[in-house]
Amino acid sequence: MAKIAVLGYGVVGSGTVEVFYKNKENLEKKAGEPLDIKYILDVRDFPDSPYADKFVKDFNIILNDPEVGVIAEVIGGLKYSYGYVKSALEAGKSVVTSNKELVAAKGAELLAIAKEKNVNFFFEASVGGGIPIIKPIHACLEANEIDEIAGILNGTTNFILTKMIREGMDFADALKIAQELGYAEHDPTADVEGIDACRKICILASLAFGRHVYPDNVHTEGITKVTLRDVEYMESFGAKIKLIGCARREDNDEISIGVFPAVIKDESQLAGVNDVFNAILVRGDATGDVVFYGKGAGKLPTASAVVSDIVSAVKHSDTSRSLTWSDSDQSFVRPFERFMCGNYIRLTAKNADAAKASVKEVFGNVEYLSSKNQPENELAFVTGVMSEKEAVDACGKMAESAEVTARIRVLDY
Amino acid sequence: MAKIAVLGYGVVGSGTVEVFYKNKENLEKKAGEPLDIKYILDVRDFPDSPYADKFVKDFNIILNDPEVGVIAEVIGGLKYSYGYVKSALEAGKSVVTSNKELVAAKGAELLAIAKEKNVNFFFEASVGGGIPIIKPIHACLEANEIDEIAGILNGTTNFILTKMIREGMDFADALKIAQELGYAEHDPTADVEGIDACRKICILASLAFGRHVYPDNVHTEGITKVTLRDVEYMESFGAKIKLIGCARREDNDEISIGVFPAVIKDESQLAGVNDVFNAILVRGDATGDVVFYGKGAGKLPTASAVVSDIVSAVKHSDTSRSLTWSDSDQSFVRPFERFMCGNYIRLTAKNADAAKASVKEVFGNVEYLSSKNQPENELAFVTGVMSEKEAVDACGKMAESAEVTARIRVLDY
Numbered sequence: 001m002a003k004i005a006v007l008g009y010g011v012v013g014s015g016t017v018e019v020f021y022k023n024k025e026n027l028e029k030k031a032g033e034p035l036d037i038k039y040i041l042d043v044r045d046f047p048d049s050p051y052a053d054k055f056v057k058d059f060n061i062i063l064n065d066p067e068v069g070v071i072a073e074v075i076g077g078l079k080y081s082y083g084y085v086k087s088a089l090e091a092g093k094s095v096v097t098s099n100k101e102l103v104a105a106k107g108a109e110l111l112a113i114a115k116e117k118n119v120n121f122f123f124e125a126s127v128g129g130g131i132p133i134i135k136p137i138h139a140c141l142e143a144n145e146i147d148e149i150a151g152i153l154n155g156t157t158n159f160i161l162t163k164m165i166r167e168g169m170d171f172a173d174a175l176k177i178a179q180e181l182g183y184a185e186h187d188p189t190a191d192v193e194g195i196d197a198c199r200k201i202c203i204l205a206s207l208a209f210g211r212h213v214y215p216d217n218v219h220t221e222g223i224t225k226v227t228l229r230d231v232e233y234m235e236s237f238g239a240k241i242k243l244i245g246c247a248r249r250e251d252n253d254e255i256s257i258g259v260f261p262a263v264i265k266d267e268s269q270l271a272g273v274n275d276v277f278n279a280i281l282v283r284g285d286a287t288g289d290v291v292f293y294g295k296g297a298g299k300l301p302t303a304s305a306v307v308s309d310i311v312s313a314v315k316h317s318d319t320s321r322s323l324t325w326s327d328s329d330q331s332f333v334r335p336f337e338r339f340m341c342g343n344y345i346r347l348t349a350k351n352a353d354a355a356k357a358s359v360k361e362v363f364g365n366v367e368y369l370s371s372k373n374q375p376e377n378e379l380a381f382v383t384g385v386m387s388e389k390e391a392v393d394a395c396g397k398m399a400e401s402a403e404v405t406a407r408i409r410v411l412d413y
Numbered sequence: 414m415a416k417i418a419v420l421g422y423g424v425v426g427s428g429t430v431e432v433f434y435k436n437k438e439n440l441e442k443k444a445g446e447p448l449d450i451k452y453i454l455d456v457r458d459f460p461d462s463p464y465a466d467k468f469v470k471d472f473n474i475i476l477n478d479p480e481v482g483v484i485a486e487v488i489g490g491l492k493y494s495y496g497y498v499k500s501a502l503e504a505g506k507s508v509v510t511s512n513k514e515l516v517a518a519k520g521a522e523l524l525a526i527a528k529e530k531n532v533n534f535f536f537e538a539s540v541g542g543g544i545p546i547i548k549p550i551h552a553c554l555e556a557n558e559i560d561e562i563a564g565i566l567n568g569t570t571n572f573i574l575t576k577m578i579r580e581g582m583d584f585a586d587a588l589k590i591a592q593e594l595g596y597a598e599h600d601p602t603a604d605v606e607g608i609d610a611c612r613k614i615c616i617l618a619s620l621a622f623g624r625h626v627y628p629d630n631v632h633t634e635g636i637t638k639v640t641l642r643d644v645e646y647m648e649s650f651g652a653k654i655k656l657i658g659c660a661r662r663e664d665n666d667e668i669s670i671g672v673f674p675a676v677i678k679d680e681s682q683l684a685g686v687n688d689v690f691n692a693i694l695v696r697g698d699a700t701g702d703v704v705f706y707g708k709g710a711g712k713l714p715t716a717s718a719v720v721s722d723i724v725s726a727v728k729h730s731d732t733s734r735s736l737t738w739s740d741s742d743q744s745f746v747r748p749f750e751r752f753m754c755g756n757y758i759r760l761t762a763k764n765a766d767a768a769k770a771s772v773k774e775v776f777g778n779v780e781y782l783s784s785k786n787q788p789e790n791e792l793a794f795v796t797g798v799m800s801e802k803e804a805v806d807a808c809g810k811m812a813e814s815a816e817v818t819a820r821i822r823v824l825d826y
Contacts, residue, residue, distance in 0.1 A: 019556050019699050030555045124553065130700030132545075132553030139552070140537065140545030142443045143432050143720035269706055272685045286432050286717035287543030290707035293682055294700060304699035307556035322443050322728070 002031065002314040005039040005062040007084055008075035009046065009055075012098050012125070015303030016072055017051060020310070027307065031314045038068055059084055063091055070313045072306050073097040074125075082106055089113040089121060094317065096309035098125035098302055104199035108212035108327040115324055120316060122309035122323070127153065127200045128278050130301025131294035135312075137207055137282060138323050144284030146208040150246035150413050153200040155276035155296045156184045156191035157223050157243040161261075162274045164231050165240060171226060183276055193222035194243060194259040201245030201259060204280065208247070209255050211328035219336035221260040230346060230406050232371040233380045237344070239263045240271045244411060254334040263344045263382070263410040269293075270413055281413050289413075337389040342410035344369075345395065346380040347402040355379055358401040362394045382410055414447045415727040418475040420497055421488035422455040422468070425511050425538070428716030429485055430464060433723070440720065444727045451481055472497055476504055483726045485719050486510040487538075495519055502526040502534060507730065509722035511538035511715055517612035521625035521740040528737055533729060535722035535736070540566065540613045541691050543714025544707035548725075550620055550695060551736050557697030559621040563659035563826050566613040568689035568709045569597045569604035570636050570656040574674075575687045577644050578653060584639060596689055606635035607656060607672040614658030614672060617693070621660070622668050624741035632749035634673040643759060643819050645784040646793045650757070652676045653684045657824060667747040676757045676795070676823040682706075683826055694826050702826070750802040755823035757782075758808065759793040760815040768792055771814040775807045795823055 114121035163174035178184035198220040247257040273279040278296025295301040349355030366381040527534035576587035591597035660670040686692040691709025708714040762768030779794040
């Protein structure tokens with residue numbers, strides 16, 4: 001009999017308990033032994049819950065109970081989680097978590113403790129909600145050297161961009177609807193500024209490239225500056241604007257990584273991912289591009305990933321798994337000014353012909369785009385691949401003949 | 414040190430050896446011990462191969478070598494494979510295979526032997542080539558009750574249909590190009606008649622629903638009757654015709670299952686899967702729809718799945734895994750005449766107005782489609798959901814006022 005404790009009874013926590021008891025019989029078959037949730041930790045009281053007798057307020061009761069072998073941390077944030085998870089692992093208990101902030105900030109340290117203590121630290125639910133991605137990368141694509149990972153990792157921003165693309169709504173209105181539907185928080189910063197997506201691409205990059213990538217070292221832009229004008233130009237280019245987190249293997253043991261709105265051609269599997277859905281593309285040297293698609297958030301999808309990790313932790317209770325990565329310093333991440341990609345650029349020209357001549361001089365051959373209601377003095381075009389620094393410098397050089405009103409990177413997935 | 418034997422040195426076999434040695438160091442880290450391929454079984458001679466000293470022609474050398482713990486069977490077919498795999502499992506060796514024919518025909522029996530002998534029988538490469546799908550369903554979605562699985566499971570037919578859709582090419586011409594490019598065999602029957610896709614949906618359904626589904630019990634149609642006329646009508650419906658293998662949980666412990674060309678709306682993640690790519694949609698009760706996309710065939714993608722299974726088999730050499738299903742009889746599969754779906758129907762009317770009146774009487778409300786160059790006496794429409802038997806009967810009833818020239822089922826994924 002394996003006894004489990006769930007830390008936190010919010011959306012994901014209550015979903016975890018619900019999914020666990022709904023599928024208990026099947027899960028026990030998979031785990032090979034009886035399972036039960038012994039404790040639920042929450043500061044609040046739930047006297048009417050069918051699980052009322054399981055609630056505790058003191059984490060030490062769980063920590064000091066030798067019967068508890070697996071702990072599911074679904075509190076979120078770092079404040080309580082970090083201490084709880086660390087002491088649980090140090091006490092020889094396996095931990096599973098949905099907490100992307102924790103894994104992105106402390107993953108290397110916690111994985112090292114888990115390895116030392118011969119217990120598991122799993123976090124499938126931290127990226128992509130209910131989409132299987134951590135385990136497939138680790139346990140199915142291991143015969144590949146992974147060259148790149150790119151994904152639509154945040155459902156809120158993808159919902160907003162979908163509204164802008166499909167309904168010609170502007171950012172502020174789309175955000176308001178997202179908030180009304182409960183997809184965006186009252187303070188939407190973590191979503192719309194790319195912070196949430198950054199944590200997730202850090203976790204994926206750490207796993208794929210074997211060394212911890214810290215969010216502070218990742219160039220991160222949100223979607224607040226994406227305008228309807230830019231969305232409209234995409235139609236003539238056959239592309240969509242998506243908030244992408246991406247990481248690629250470079251030479252010299254470095255990686256490039258970033259989170260930003262990006263132009264994605266319609267042929268890409270990422271371009272057709274709409275509303276609150278997520279998708280993650282993994283480019284392996286043997287298997288080519290593989291894409292994982294599904295609901296990136298939500299109570300039951302996320303809970304199902306947590307419960308799956310619980311079963312894995314029980315099944316492998318006697319052996320530390322090979323899911324791990326080492327720590328790293330900043331030198332692992334190549335400075336973003338060397339990031340290579342194409343650029344979509346929109347500008348307002350003093351004189352359109354003169355500006356076109358400058359564009360030719362500064363950017364070389366470009367592909368001009370058009371849109372309905374395009375002002376006569378507005379130009380929009382896509383450049384060839386260049387470094388971030390070259391792109392910034394080139395935009396600077398355009399200042400004499402035009403005002404650059406938008407630049408969005410173009411990715412090739 | 415884990416010693417491995419590879420049975421068969423064809424496309425997948427040579428790819429397996431190549432991927433294994435290319436990533437050996439990394440694979441050993443994942444497996445937790447040194448790995449080597451000790452034998453390669455093939456009837457042919459490869460004197461110039463760097464692995465020349467590993468080749469043997471007698472399977473018994475491998476079977477009787479106690480050092481060999483894991484065998485990768487990549488011969489294909491049943492003739493040799495079945496006997497080799499069965500005796501290997503009975504001798505207490507783990508087996509991994511890319512052989513969908515073997516798993517679809519003998520999966521339940523071989524899994525039972527593996528369980529009895531406490532060894533592994535893995536077959537990730539048998540479905541979806543390099544796309545992780547078997548392990549994710551088994552080890553990531555176990556907190557879900559799976560309601561449906563549907564997929565584009567055969568790259569050859571998807572390539573042909575893509576050519577028809579994009580370039581207005583007819584079936585025969587598109588098949589010829591597929592053959593020239595090496596995507597289709599000289600005898601394309603197994604692909605174009607749906608036999609290959611049928612084996613794969615049988616494996617997925619067995620895994621998802623826990624009981625073996627035999628190909629003989631599955632209604633299987635290929636794409637040879639799909640015409641360019643039908644493809645053209647899809648544009649006005651906003652849909653694509655795809656060869657789909659699908660299985661769904663029904664009441665009374667039954668499943669519905671079939672392989673046939675199906676109309677898929679453009680909004681579906683399956684509609685945008687083009688060329689030789691595959692995609693598999695899994696509908697879970699907690700996680701909703703999850704889609705796995707990638708190259709469904711090819712030397713290196715398939716080999717990378719075989720190698721990943723080898724590592725899993727080594728890692729779990731001391732314990733029989735829970736990946737298993739039980740045997741079943743025909744009663745598990747609901748008769749196809751009760752399969753429920755919408756229908757796209759095209760017909761040539763004696764008199765268009767009279768035929769429309771009959772359509773209304775026989776099918777109720779339908780959605781009429783249009784196409785360029787539509788003959789005046791041709792009608793095309795999509796019906797509501799009905800059973801296969803109702804659809805067949807209704808088409809029969811139309812015979813008086815029209816000739817039904819096409820019927821393609823409409824699926825909602």
